[in-house]
Amino acid sequence: MSPTLVTAVADSSAPTSPPTPSPVLLTVTDLKVHFPRPSAGLFKAPEVVKAVDGVSFEVRRGTTLAVVGESGSGKTTTALAVMRLAPITEGSVRLGTTDLSLLGDDAMREARRRLQIIFQDPYSSLNPRQRVGDAVRAPLDLMKIGTADERARRVDELFTAVGLRPEQKNLFPHQFSGGQRQRINIARALATNPELVVCDEPVSALDIAIRAQILNLLVKLQRELGLTYLFISHDMAVVEHICDEIAVMYLGQIVERAPRKAFFARPLHPYSVALMSAVPDVRGGRARAAQRIQLSGDPPSPISPPPGCRFAGRCPVAEPACAEALPPLVQVEADHWVRCRRVQVMDGKAMAPLELPVIPQALPLAA
Numbered sequence: 613m614s615p616t617l618v619t620a621v622a623d624s625s626a627p628t629s630p631p632t633p634s635p636v637l638l639t640v641t642d643l644k645v646h647f648p649r650p651s652a653g654l655f656k657a658p659e660v661v662k663a664v665d666g667v668s669f670e671v672r673r674g675t676t677l678a679v680v681g682e683s684g685s686g687k688t689t690t691a692l693a694v695m696r697l698a699p700i701t702e703g704s705v706r707l708g709t710t711d712l713s714l715l716g717d718d719a720m721r722e723a724r725r726r727l728q729i730i731f732q733d734p735y736s737s738l739n740p741r742q743r744v745g746d747a748v749r750a751p752l753d754l755m756k757i758g759t760a761d762e763r764a765r766r767v768d769e770l771f772t773a774v775g776l777r778p779e780q781k782n783l784f785p786h787q788f789s790g791g792q793r794q795r796i797n798i799a800r801a802l803a804t805n806p807e808l809v810v811c812d813e814p815v816s817a818l819d820i821a822i823r824a825q826i827l828n829l830l831v832k833l834q835r836e837l838g839l840t841y842l843f844i845s846h847d848m849a850v851v852e853h854i855c856d857e858i859a860v861m862y863l864g865q866i867v868e869r870a871p872r873k874a875f876f877a878r879p880l881h882p883y884s885v886a887l888m889s890a891v892p893d894v895r896g897g898r899a900r901a902a903q904r905i906q907l908s909g910d911p912p913s914p915i916s917p918p919p920g921c922r923f924a925g926r927c928p929v930a931e932p933a934c935a936e937a938l939p940p941l942v943q944v945e946a947d948h949w950v951r952c953r954r955v956q957v958m959d960g961k962a963m964a965p966l967e968l969p970v971i972p973q974a975l976p977l978a979a
């Protein structure tokens with residue numbers, strides 16, 4: 613018997629331990645992206661838009677972290693900064709052991725093969741006058757990867773991987789549907805064999821019927837190629853389908869971070885609870901929509917965020933103290949982090965100050 617088989621037999625009687633988590637691929641530490649704006653008047657100081665204001669997270673290899681939040685919360689800017697397509701004001705973005713924030717232009721060009729992005733709009737992200745095969749091959753040409761024959765073979769392989777036929781490479785973008793165009797964008801993003809793929813709302817411009825197909829394709833490719841996704845979305849139903857972990861952003865900061873199961877079972881931050889209560893498709897169907905937690909007002913300006921909790925002015929359970937000092941992001945349960953002074957921990961269990969509305973049991977249909 614070979615030593616490997618001996619080990620396998622011996623292990624079969626051992627108690628099963630939880631699977632070892634994969635190593636961290638992406639580490640974002642205290643990321644800030646501040647955009648200067650010209651001053652509004654001759655004697656006024658220039659203003660700064662604090663689009664991302666101290667964001668930290670990690671993504672493990674082969675897993676998906678979803679970043680959610682309302683429009684303007686800083687999701688896209690975070691994604692662009694990770695790609696080094698938005699200027700990093702402070703903080704660091706590490707891919708494995710490489711600190712992307714320190715790389716010069718040449719080194720960053722080289723690093724780009726390891727991380728790619730898929731944008732929201734499958735229409736505008738393709739050049740209408742370029743054959744789609746050339747578009748998919750472009751990153752390989754640009755980075756001088758492989759010979760001409762190898763690049764051509766790779767394009768065929770990529771078309772097949774995303775569910776298209778290699779012969780379709782000679783067509784132009786207008787000859788494809790929206791879903792097919794997004795498949796072409798995915799093929800292009802995968803051309804250089806990246807480790808990290810940043811997906812910025814990749815299905816929100818598509819018809820509902822096509823969304824599930826593209827999400828399933830992303831899941832399949834992740835499984836087959838061991839991809840790591842940073843997935844930006846405002847759609848909780850989409851996120852529940854695809855993520856392993858979730859981070860909720862509000863006005864440039866993360867207010868809650870948790871594994872998918874824990875978050876969808878019981879969000880803890882009042883903003884997360886309000887977001888979830890507004891989603892008719894996630895847990896509770898229309899009954900949930902009828903009991904929506906209405907938030908009053910708009911988020912404050914990212915130019916002059918309030919000194920305390922940034923959500924305090926709209927929070928249904930805020931106390932006066934909430935407006936005084938910014939609460940830190942605190943770990944309240946295993947891997948579950950919340951930025952809210954109202955979340956208390958008792959006997960190792962976090963208590964939410966605002967619970968999701970109770971879902972009435974569906975009534976049986978009358979005979």
Ligand SMILES: Nc1ncnc2c1ncn2[C@@H]1O[C@H](COP(=O)(O)OP(=O)(O)OP(=O)(O)O)[C@@H](O)[C@H]1O
Pocket residue numbers: 647661662663681682683684685686687688689690846914
């Ligand atoms: N280049 C820029 N210059 C100045 N302000 C910017 C710039 N890019 C983004 N912002 C501002 O930063 C804030 C965050 O924007 P961002 O697009 O990251 O939010 P988002 O959560 O992705 O929203 P959406 O879902 O609408 O794209 C917004 O107030 C936005 O107006």
